Structure formats: structure tokens, C-alpha cells
């Protein structure tokens with residue numbers, strides 16, 4: 073398994089992972105119909121345009137074996153640009169709990185540090201206990217903020233915000 077920066081050629085592979093991960097992780101949290109209707113092709117187009125023209129202080133990483141098995145993306149916090157945000161961290165379900173998420177997380181945090189962010193946030197779907205455990209293990213803490221994310225398909229997703237200082241050492245550094 074290898075971790076590297078994503079290129080535009082990775083768009084379809086990232087989209088496949090994102091849809092497979094959503095379908096498994098969000099089953100029971102989102103309506104089945106919404107999960108069934110997710111389109112890797114549509115997501116792939118979105119990723120192509122994101123990766124073809126990355127915004128300042130944003131980065132996307134992929135974990136690769138023969139194929140892409142996971143990805144992470146970071147950039148300025150969408151509300152307050154002085155903080156970094158972990159926008160996404162998704163693995164193919166057959167690769168969960170094998171340490172790959174932790175390695176992508178390290179790459180994502182290192183990039184945020186390199187971009188000069190001192191603090192980072194992320195939003196996680198209420199009920200996604202697997203992710204909550206992972207982030208708490210990596211020293212993220214819920215900071216009390218909540219929001220309802222309105223998806224284009226009409227679904228409303230309750231999310232909570234986690235915060236982490238970026239000058240804390242990674243677990244692997246201790």
C-alpha cells in the first residue's frame with residue numbers, strides 16, 4: 073500500500089471508493105434509496121474538475137494497492153479560512169481497520185501543517201460511530217457545533233463538528 077498525492081487520472085478511482093464507502097458506512101443512517109442512487113460516474117466528474125484545478129491550500133491523497141483503496145482531502149475551513157478542514161476520509165470497506173485510514177490521516181494533517189494551519193475541523197454524520205471512534209483515537213474532540221447539511225437530493229444530514237490542534241503529535245510519533 074502506497075500513499076501519494078492524487079492526480080486528475082485518479083478521479084474515477086476516488087469516486088468508486090467514495091460511493092462504496094458511503095453505501096456501507098451510511099446504511100441505516102441515510103435512506104437506502106439515496107445510497108442506491110449515488111452515481112460513481114457523476115462523482116467522478118466532480119472529482120475530475122476538483123483535481124484539474126485545485127484551490128490554494130487544498131490537497132488530496134490516495135492510498136493505492138493495485139487500485140485506489142482510500143483517499144483523504146483537506147483545505148481551508150469552508151466557514152473560517154484561518155483553520156484547516158479535513159473534508160473527506162474514505163476507504164473501501166474491505167480495507168477498513170487495517171491502519172490505512174491512520175496513514176492517510178497522517179498525510180492529511182501533515183499537509184495542513186505545511187499549509188500553515190494551526191487548527192483543523194471536520195464534520196461527521198451523527199451516528200457514524202466508526203468514524204467517531206477513529207477521530208477520537210486521533211485526538212479530535214467534538215467542539216459542540218452542530219449543523220444540518222442539506223443535500224441536493226433533499227436529504228437532511230445532522231452533523232457534529234470535531235476540532236484538533238495540529239501541533240499535537242500524531243499517534244505514530246509518540
Ligand SMILES: CC(C)(COP(=O)(O)OP(=O)(O)OC[C@H]1O[C@@H](n2cnc3c(N)ncnc32)[C@H](O)[C@@H]1OP(=O)(O)O)[C@@H](O)C(=O)NCCC(=O)NCCS
Pocket residue numbers: 093094097161162163164167168169170171172173174175195196197200201202203205206207209
Ligand atoms: C473511518 C475510517 C476512515 C477509519 O480508517 P481505518 O483504516 O478503518 O482505521 P484504522 O485501522 O487506521 O484505525 C485506527 C484506530 O481508530 C479506531 N477505530 C477504527 N475503526 C474503528 C471501529 N470500527 N470501531 C472502533 N474503533 C475504531 C481504533 O482505535 C483504531 O485503532 P486499533 O485498530 O489499533 O484499535 C474508515 O473506517 C472508513 O473509511 N469508514 C467509512 C467512511 C467514513 O465514515 N469516513 C469518515 C467520514 S467523516
